[in-house]
Amino acid sequence: METVATRLKLARENAGLNLSEAAKKLNLSPSAVHQWESGTTAPRKKALEAAAKIYNVSPVWLNHGENPSFGAPIVPWEHPSELTDDFVFVARCDIRVSAGNGIVVYDECEQDEPQSFRLSWLKKMGMNPDNVRVVYAHGNSMAPGINEGDSLTIDTSRRDVKSSHVYVIRIEDEVSVKRLFKRPGGGLEVQSDNKDHPTRQFTAEESQNIEIIGEVMHKQSTRI
Known part of the structure; x- marks a missing residue:
């Protein structure tokens, strides 16, 4: 309810x-x-x-609950004919992005079951649909903001780190979602919102091995 x-x-x-x-x-x-x-x-x-x-x-x-003045960016649908011209399809990636200690990437994006978004919302957020992907969180290191099973909308064109923003990153074979901070000298601080998980610090040289997959722009929770 x-x-x-x-x-x-x-x-x-x-x-x-x-x-x-x-x-x-x-x-x-x-x-x-x-x-x-x-x-x-x-x-x-x-x-x-x-x-x-x-x-x-x-x-x-x-x-x-009366007179809503906004449209949800993600909309459920059963058949494309149900959607208006204001909607676009975004690839849903079957990668479970760790909000814990990191997990191994094992799947690619599924093009046959895309997510529908309002184009007007994407434009408002400054996102090009071609650069948008949806992935899923796994673990609790980013709780309470991001929880197990939450879907994360990421912009793969936003790879320049802005301190305190949340990104999907890859370190070796592990992909995770973390809050990043720039450090003096070109290093990075990789932080979890859940303080039970340790913060990791990388020098400028070590940071070269961190791949920024994209910035998290929106979260859709499965929890009530």
């Missing part, structure tokens, strides 16, 4: 924000935003209106 909590989570994800980014814009802690989305606490009127403004949705829809 749809609730204020589930609508808050959906609106945040459609805005392309993770918990930390949304919390920063709302002047809250990530745990406070997570409590809203889990239904543990409920935002007051002013906080709800602030969230609606940041997520670019109607506060009436957030509160009551």
Whole structure:
């Protein structure tokens, strides 16, 4: 059943924000935003209106589920004829990207079961459909923002590291999703959002062996 909590989570994800980014814009802690989305606490009127403004949705829809003012970027479909011209297909890659200690790549992208996206949303996010792929998270090292089974929309053209952004990376035969930070001298810091997982630091020379597959632009959660 749809609730204020589930609508808050959906609106945040459609805005392309993770918990930390949304919390920063709302002047809250990530745990406070997570409590809203889990239904543990409920935002007051002013906080709800602030969230609606940041997520670019109607506060009436957030509160009551009426008059939605946005379209979800990822849309379920059974046959292409159900989709309008505002939709494009993106390759769904059957790679489970580790949000843990890293997993071995074992499959390629499946072209016969693509994901449908709103073209208008991709343009708003500055993404070319040809560079977009969907992969799946495995593990809990990026929790609570990214969890087991979440689908991640990545832009494979965005490979220049911007500190604190989240990327899908390959180190040798292991592919994982991590938050990256630039280090003085050209090195990289590879960080997990889950503090139970250690941060790894690489020199400029070692960083040459890290392949940036793409930046994570959106997350679709399988959890309620």
